[in-house]
Amino acid sequence: MPEVLGPVGGRQSGERTVRGVSASPDVVIIGAGMVGAACASYAARAGLTVTVVDRGPIVAGSTGAGEGNILVSDKEPGPELELALLSQRLWTELGEELDPASFELEPKGGLVVAETLDGLRSLYDLAIVQGARGVRTMAVDAESLPHYEPHLAPDLAGGVHYPQDLQVQPMLAAACLLRDARAHGAQVRTGVEVTGARRDSNGRLAALLTNVGPIPTESVVNATGTWGGEVSARLGAPVPVLPRRGFVLVTEPLPRLIRHKVYAAEYVANVASSEEGLETSAVVEGTDSGTVLIGASRERVGFDRTLSVPVLQRLAAQATRLFPMLASVSAIRAYRGFRPYCPDHLPVIGADPRVPGVYHACGHEGAGIGLSAATGHLIAAALAGKEPEIAVSAFSPLRFVEEAA
Amino acid sequence: MSTFWFDGHEVPFRPGATIGAALLASGIRSWRTTRGQGRPRGVFCGIGVCFDCLATVDGRPNQRACLTPARDGMDVRSQEGTGHGEFAG
Amino acid sequence: MASSPVDVCVVGAGPAGLTAAVAAATAGRTVALVDAGARPGGQFWRHSPAGIEADRALHHDFVKYRQLETGLARFVQTGQIRLLTRHQVWTIERGARFTVRALKAGEYERTVDAAALVLAPGAYDRQVPLPGWELPGVYTAGGAQALLKEHGVLVGARVLVAGTGPFLLSVAAGLAQRGARVVGVYEANTGLGWLHHRSLRAVVRNFGKLSEGIHYAGTFARHRVWYHPRSTIVAAHGDTEVRAATVARLTRHGAVVPGSERRIEVDAIAVGWGFTPQLELPVALGTRTEVDADGSEIVLVGDWQQSSTPGVFVAGEATGVGGAALARVEGEIAGYAAAWYVNVDHESASFHPRSRRAERRLSWLRKRRLTLRAFAAAMHRAHPVPPSWLDQLQPDTLVCRCEEVSVERLRTAADDLGVTDARLAKLLTRTGMGWCQGRVCGYATACLVARFAGTGYDPRGLTERPLAVPVPLGVLAHGAAPAVPADESWRGE
Ligand SMILES: Cc1cc2nc3c(=O)[nH]c(=O)nc-3n(C[C@H](O)[C@H](O)[C@H](O)COP(=O)(O)OP(=O)(O)OC[C@H]3O[C@@H](n4cnc5c(N)ncnc54)[C@H](O)[C@@H]3O)c2cc1C
Ligand SMILES: Cc1cc2nc3c(=O)[nH]c(=O)nc-3n(C[C@H](O)[C@H](O)[C@H](O)COP(=O)(O)OP(=O)(O)OC[C@H]3O[C@@H](n4cnc5c(N)ncnc54)[C@H](O)[C@@H]3O)c2cc1C
Ligand code: FES
Numbered sequence: 007m008p009e010v011l012g013p014v015g016g017r018q019s020g021e022r023t024v025r026g027v028s029a030s031p032d033v034v035i036i037g038a039g040m041v042g043a044a045c046a047s048y049a050a051r052a053g054l055t056v057t058v059v060d061r062g063p064i065v066a067g068s069t070g071a072g073e074g075n076i077l078v079s080d081k082e083p084g085p086e087l088e089l090a091l092l093s094q095r096l097w098t099e100l101g102e103e104l105d106p107a108s109f110e111l112e113p114k115g116g117l118v119v120a121e122t123l124d125g126l127r128s129l130y131d132l133a134i135v136q137g138a139r140g141v142r143t144m145a146v147d148a149e150s151l152p153h154y155e156p157h158l159a160p161d162l163a164g165g166v167h168y169p170q171d172l173q174v175q176p177m178l179a180a181a182c183l184l185r186d187a188r189a190h191g192a193q194v195r196t197g198v199e200v201t202g203a204r205r206d207s208n209g210r211l212a213a214l215l216t217n218v219g220p221i222p223t224e225s226v227v228n229a230t231g232t233w234g235g236e237v238s239a240r241l242g243a244p245v246p247v248l249p250r251r252g253f254v255l256v257t258e259p260l261p262r263l264i265r266h267k268v269y270a271a272e273y274v275a276n277v278a279s280s281e282e283g284l285e286t287s288a289v290v291e292g293t294d295s296g297t298v299l300i301g302a303s304r305e306r307v308g309f310d311r312t313l314s315v316p317v318l319q320r321l322a323a324q325a326t327r328l329f330p331m332l333a334s335v336s337a338i339r340a341y342r343g344f345r346p347y348c349p350d351h352l353p354v355i356g357a358d359p360r361v362p363g364v365y366h367a368c369g370h371e372g373a374g375i376g377l378s379a380a381t382g383h384l385i386a387a388a389l390a391g392k393e394p395e396i397a398v399s400a401f402s403p404l405r406f407v408e409e410a411a
Numbered sequence: 412m413s414t415f416w417f418d419g420h421e422v423p424f425r426p427g428a429t430i431g432a433a434l435l436a437s438g439i440r441s442w443r444t445t446r447g448q449g450r451p452r453g454v455f456c457g458i459g460v461c462f463d464c465l466a467t468v469d470g471r472p473n474q475r476a477c478l479t480p481a482r483d484g485m486d487v488r489s490q491e492g493t494g495h496g497e498f499a500g
Numbered sequence: 501m502a503s504s505p506v507d508v509c510v511v512g513a514g515p516a517g518l519t520a521a522v523a524a525a526t527a528g529r530t531v532a533l534v535d536a537g538a539r540p541g542g543q544f545w546r547h548s549p550a551g552i553e554a555d556r557a558l559h560h561d562f563v564k565y566r567q568l569e570t571g572l573a574r575f576v577q578t579g580q581i582r583l584l585t586r587h588q589v590w591t592i593e594r595g596a597r598f599t600v601r602a603l604k605a606g607e608y609e610r611t612v613d614a615a616a617l618v619l620a621p622g623a624y625d626r627q628v629p630l631p632g633w634e635l636p637g638v639y640t641a642g643g644a645q646a647l648l649k650e651h652g653v654l655v656g657a658r659v660l661v662a663g664t665g666p667f668l669l670s671v672a673a674g675l676a677q678r679g680a681r682v683v684g685v686y687e688a689n690t691g692l693g694w695l696h697h698r699s700l701r702a703v704v705r706n707f708g709k710l711s712e713g714i715h716y717a718g719t720f721a722r723h724r725v726w727y728h729p730r731s732t733i734v735a736a737h738g739d740t741e742v743r744a745a746t747v748a749r750l751t752r753h754g755a756v757v758p759g760s761e762r763r764i765e766v767d768a769i770a771v772g773w774g775f776t777p778q779l780e781l782p783v784a785l786g787t788r789t790e791v792d793a794d795g796s797e798i799v800l801v802g803d804w805q806q807s808s809t810p811g812v813f814v815a816g817e818a819t820g821v822g823g824a825a826l827a828r829v830e831g832e833i834a835g836y837a838a839a840w841y842v843n844v845d846h847e848s849a850s851f852h853p854r855s856r857r858a859e860r861r862l863s864w865l866r867k868r869r870l871t872l873r874a875f876a877a878a879m880h881r882a883h884p885v886p887p888s889w890l891d892q893l894q895p896d897t898l899v900c901r902c903e904e905v906s907v908e909r910l911r912t913a914a915d916d917l918g919v920t921d922a923r924l925a926k927l928l929t930r931t932g933m934g935w936c937q938g939r940v941c942g943y944a945t946a947c948l949v950a951r952f953a954g955t956g957y958d959p960r961g962l963t964e965r966p967l968a969v970p971v972p973l974g975v976l977a978h979g980a981a982p983a984v985p986a987d988e989s990w991r992g993e
Contacts (some may be wrong), residue, residue: 063920070927113459177927181917196920258473258935258970259446259493295903296493297929300973313784313966315593315601322976333974334471336606337493338935340966418842425651427538432651440741441636449902451637451740455901457643458543459536460624462902462935473935474606477643480538 027121031057031193033225033389034214035317036200038062038235039069039174040375041367042229043183044183046384049227050190052386053194057223058192059216061080061199061392066179067231068374071343073254073299074176075267076376079116079168082272083139085400086352091140092396093380094170100379104186109179110294116171117146117154117266118274119328125271126163132274142169156329157263171267175294175340176375183382201228203241211241211363216258227365227385234354234368238403242357245403249344249367251305253317256324256339257332257336259296268328273302284317288324291334298332300301300325309344347371348406355381355401357388366387366403417442424481431457431464431476434487438473442466442476446492467494506530506582507842508835509600509614511589513779514542514833515824516816517620521581522571523835524618529842529854531581532612533572534602535591536588536969540572541565542622543642545822547651564828586611588969592617598811616811616838619799620781620831623775623817623844626796626829628944629907630891631897632736634769637746641671641772656768662686662743663772664883669716671770676723682762685720686731686747688754688886734761734892736769745769754886759979773885776943781964785809789960792820794880795943795961803866805834807840813838822876829869833862890951899948900941907948909962915953921953922946923961935970938962 032068033049035042040062050056067075076097081087101111120126131144144167151165184194202215203226230237234247249410275286289301303317318340326333348354348369358364367385370377384394414421417434424433431454434442441451443465455463457477464476469486472494476487490496508524511516513535521533533540545565567746575581587602587610625640626632632638639647639655643662647653656905659680664687672685720727730750737744749760774794782799783789787807792798798816798821799807809812815830822986840853852858895908911917913929922945925931932938938945950957 031798063924065924070923074844085806135782174721178917181928194918255973255976257973260495261493263495264892297933312594312786313591315591315599319976319978322973326973326977328990333977336473336965336970336972337976338970339933341965428651432653433645435655436651436653445904450634450902451636452634452906454639454647455643456624456640457646458624459639460936461940465935478536499769 013158030222031055032223033057033227034059034221034223035227035229035351036060036066036214036331037067037229037231037368038180038184038194038196039067039229039231040180040183040378041231041381042227043180043187044368044378044384045227045229045385046187046192046194046340047183047190047390048382048386050187050192054392056187056192057221058184058187058194059198059200059214059221061197061217063196064194065180067233068345069176069180069231071341072252072345072372072375073301074110074174074179074375075116075138075292076172076174077116077168077267077373078141078170079118079166080269081136082274083135085397086377087136087141087283087375088140088396089377089380089401092383093377094172096379096383097174097376099159100183101268104182108184109175110175111179112173112294114171115266116168117165117268118168118271119151119158119165119268120271121162123163126165128269129166131399140384143167144169154266155264155268157329158268159328159330168265172270173291173293174375175266179375200237203364205361209362211332211361225365225389227367229367230369231370231374232344234346234366238366238368241361242365243364243366243403245354245358245360245366245369245376246261246406247354248306248349249309249348250371251303251307251310251342251344252301252372253303253321253340253342254313255300255318255321255337256309256341257298257300258336258338260292260335261296262292263331264290264292264298264329266313268326269302270324275277286317286320286324288321288328290325290328298335300337304345313340313342330344338378345371346374350405353367353377353381354403355384356398356403358403358408360403413481413483415481415483415487415500417487422487428481429477429489430468430479430481430485432467442489443494444491449491461490465494467492472500505597505613505615506532506840507614508532508616508618509534509598509612510618510620510835511535511592511600511606512542512620512622512816513537513540513583513585514620514622514816514827516622516834517542517543517618518572519828519831520618520620520813520815520835520838522568522575523832524839525580526571527836527839530840531575532584532600532614532636532914533581534584534589534600535611536586539875540583540585543646544827546646553701560918576670584612587780590967590971592781592785592970594809600685603969603971606970607975608971609978615842616813617785618813618815618831618834618838620814620816620827620834621778621781621818622827623777624774624939626773626885626943627684627771627940628773628885629897629899629941630735630876630889630892631894632735632738633743634898634901635736635742636740637737637738637742637767638769638771641668641770642775644768644770645671645674648674648678652678654678655770656766657681657684657768659768659770660684660747660764660766661770662745662747664688664885665774666879667772671675671772672725673716673719675770676719676725683721684726684747685725685727685765686733686776687727687729688750689883690729690890708992731887732756732886733771734781734888737763740770742766750886754884754888755891756888764868774880775817775821776885776939777821778939780817780968782807782812782814782818783963784966784968785812787812787873788815789963790810790842791881791959793877794821794883795885795957795959796821797963804837805830806837811841813841820873820874820876821880825868825877826872829865829872833865833869836862889960899944900931900934900938902936902940905929905931910945910948911952916951919949919953920955921958921961922949925949926962932962932981937965
């Protein structure tokens with residue numbers, strides 16, 4: 007049962023406010039997923055009074071239904087790669103400050119492999135342009151692959167090693183950052199659903215409307231992931247965020263057999279693609295607990311939660327193609343999540359001039375865990391009126407408005 | 412009476428017996444250690460629900476002894492941790 | 501490998517499923533009956549391979565089983581029922597029809613295409629953690645019973661039986677009859693107290709429970725088994741296997757009476773706190789569920805045993821733990837309902853819904869179901885899990901046996917990380933994430949989270965298991981074209 011707080015007490019205007027929420031926080035962050043947690047932590051550290059609200063318990067959304075890779079390897083040069091590089095640095099810092107073991111932060115590195123020489127050539131091409139942007143890459147030929155991953159199929163063409171790729175346990179990471187935010191004075195209120203916003207006569211945000219009463223505040227961060235579209239509309243500043251379903255297969259616990267995050271070259275193409283239909287590519291990684299996680303599929307089927315056997319079959323086939331020894335290993339669990347995607351596959355980060363006081367931090371698609379640290383950092387800077395560390399215009403909420411116009 | 416091998420010892424079984432039942436009937440109560448604390452485990456639920464009774468059967472690790480029928484000459488082994496020791500390295 | 505389509509696929513061949521399959525076949529439908537076990541009968545009718553006759557003493561309702569077995573054999577002979585034993589269903593797909601996917605001995609997959617489903621997956625023993633419960637030699641009460649009934653294996657020479665519910669009596673009596681020294685039956689509630697309850701007496705008399713009780717009393721007296729109402733086990737002791745147990749008396753509110761603890765030497769313990777319905781298949785098909793009087797999540801069904809998902813009928817323990825007699829009644833109704841749901845010409849069948857025979861039979865079944873459900877509800881009220889176990893836990897007592905998650909870990913997650921429900925506990929502590937997928941620790945996790953976080957008890961959130969059983973990736977990868985041995989017959993083994 008989420009912790010539902012009843013409305014109590016009267017305010018000057020005769021309004022009722024929400025018990026347990028400080029009378030008028032500097033900022034209310036909507037969504038207690040990975041992105042909301044990172045925003046809360048950075049904002050609270052910056053000295054703002056922060057309240058996080060979520061309609062469910064914490065980690066109720068995609069953060070509890072995905073994986074925890076923090077990748078630079080799968081990003082083509084552009085604004086998202088810059089965001090990823092910043093995030094990579096910030097995650098390393100967070101690990102040092104908060105104890106990396108508390109959320110299983112592991113600098114495991116990524117290994118992208120190609121089945122054919124053609125595939126390998128395009129991998130190398132990508133690595134070269136990524137390298138120019140500061141991504142560390144290492145070409146790996148077929149003979150050297152076993153040094154990285156002894157259990158890989160013997161007939162692969164080669165690959166690229168990305169030492170900067172990290173991994174976290176995303177649910178723990180979100181919970182730890184929320185705890186960190188609380189340690190810096192933030193409040194976390196679960197069971198509070200945002201239903202709308204009230205503006206003052208100048209059109210500025212004045213209060214957030216919720217199922218348990220209004221919360222007066224001047225700033226609000228929409229960190230509701232896949233529900234960001236719906237919530238942004240309720241706030242009067244709509245941005246287009248839609249679900250892209252993904253399944254993950256979880257194996258029985260194994261000894262440490264797979265050391266890196268290993269994925270097939272087509273993954274990069276699928277991440278960037280806008281196909282409606284099903285796309286799958288092998289993504290295989292070991293975890294601290296011994297299980298191996300197998301992804302990744304992408305489909306646009308709304309919020310349909312039914313298990314898709316054909317998808318699982320393809321994931322299993324692709325994973326056993328990369329690691330033949332997995333054929334005798336059992337999957338003991340499967341789950342699905344919904345990546346929050348925008349039409350141009352970039353997240354929405356920053357102030358929305360249409361409703362002064364509204365900020366967005368959503369639509370991170372398949373990279374919300376990785377990109378959350380940088381997103382939180384940028385949002386905290388924006389709230390405090392500081393210069394952003396990297397250029398943010400590509401993430402502007404207005405880009406969709408302009409397109410439509 | 413038919414027998415199977417358990418860690419190199421012969422274990423007799425009645426026709427239709429599961430590996431778990433035969434081991435218990437021979438006074439063997441645990442055949443696996445956990446991967447965290449290395450604690451011994453054997454049959455608990457007896458009906459395939461708890462997965463405590465895992466054993467390596469004819470080279471396949473993590474088979475539920477309480478469900479797997481015993482067969483003559485079968486090679487049953489106790490196992491440690493994940494049961495996949497042979498992969499390590 | 502796909503097999504020729506059937507009208508009705510019944511999953512589970514316990515009292516509920518077996519009855520359902522025979523009923524659906526009686527109503528003229530083709531049926532596939534799929535069960536993980538080596539033989540039909542479920543958890544109730546277990547018998548040694550030598551045959552049920554040999555173990556007659558351990559079985560009530562022997563005649564009922566014989567009738568069903570004969571019915572089944574006849575329909576299997578004519579090919580109207582296809583019996584698939586040793587097949588574990590890992591998932592069911594829903595389209596215009598249903599595709600039931602089963603693993604044969606974990607080695608390959610076989611699919612059954614059906615127009616309607618009867619799900620009768622039964623239940624397993626409900627457990628709560630206690631210090632030492634992970635020691636070899638501690639068994640679930642049902643496990644001890646199954647080993648005895650099916651394999652003639654005694655779990656120990658000095659056995660303590662503990663928990664709650666009338667099932668403990670049957671376990672203790674069986675053990676004593678077969679020569680174990682039962683050092684006591686520790687029933688946390690007032691035990692046979694319900695026999696004195698006037699409104700129940702009639703019900704009880706109707707269904708032979710009273711005579712069962714008297715039968716046990718006789719057995720206990722002959723074997724000098726002491727029955728201790730309002731008493732419980734608080735810990736199991738031993739180094740690498742169980743050597744002793746501590747028992748204690750309970751107050752009326754289910755707390756341990758201080759100073760009443762007593763240590764007893766044993767070499768085995770059988771514990772049971774009622775049963776937990778096996779819900780993953782119905783839940784994966786989207787059926788609505790609710791929380792029953794005993795705290796278990798169950799599938800909500802209507803008058804025809806229909807679930808909220810069209811074409812999916814559910815019977816037996818999955819709709820509320822109520823015992824084998826209720827399971828049979830529900831199974832029969834579900835079998836007819838599924839048969840009639842399949843849209844073929846009723847009127848030509850000898851047993852169609854509007855026939856006098858069917859009407860009479862159904863009205864009798866419904867009446868009986870009502871009484872048996874009332875009886876089950878009364879039993880749930882008379883046998884709650886007392887809160888004492890929560891107070892007896894040590895910081896290092898394991899909650900999740902698979903992932904070895906301790907009580908302390910759960911408490912910290914609640915205090916520190918904001919865990920407020922069972923699902924979150926799973927995501928942040930790994931309780932329920934191991935091989936058994938929370939089947940054993942689910943109930944306890946929900947209770948502990950409620951206590952530590954100060955939230956309400958809610959068992960849901962841990963019953964979602966899209967893979968009902970582990971599936972080898974190699975088998976999954978083969979997809980729709982697995983290597984099924986050509987000589988595999990439809991008839992099971
Ligand atoms: C299969 C899969 C694999 C993935 N793998 C990775 C990976 O390896 N690396 C990576 O970086 N990313 C990965 N992702 C993507 C990642 O999971 C998401 O991008 C990320 O979790 C988004 O986090 P979030 O905080 O924005 O949203 P969420 O975690 O979804 O949180 C949003 C929160 O908002 C709340 N909310 C919604 N509406 C309201 C309302 N009206 N009022 C109050 N609260 C509301 C919800 O309850 C929820 O808790 C994966 C995703 C999937 C599906
Ligand atoms: C271990 C144990 C022992 C018991 N012993 C007794 C006893 O001696 N006396 C008594 O009165 N009550 C006993 N019970 C209580 C029992 O729950 C009921 O009395 C009765 O058996 C319920 O009938 P059912 O048809 O609903 O379920 P069950 O008899 O449990 O039958 C369910 C069947 O479904 C099958 N099944 C479940 N999931 C799948 C799947 N995914 N794929 C394929 N098959 C599946 C199972 O193998 C099982 O055979 C016992 C319970 C347990 C757990
Ligand atoms: S004893 Fe529980 S699965 Fe075998």
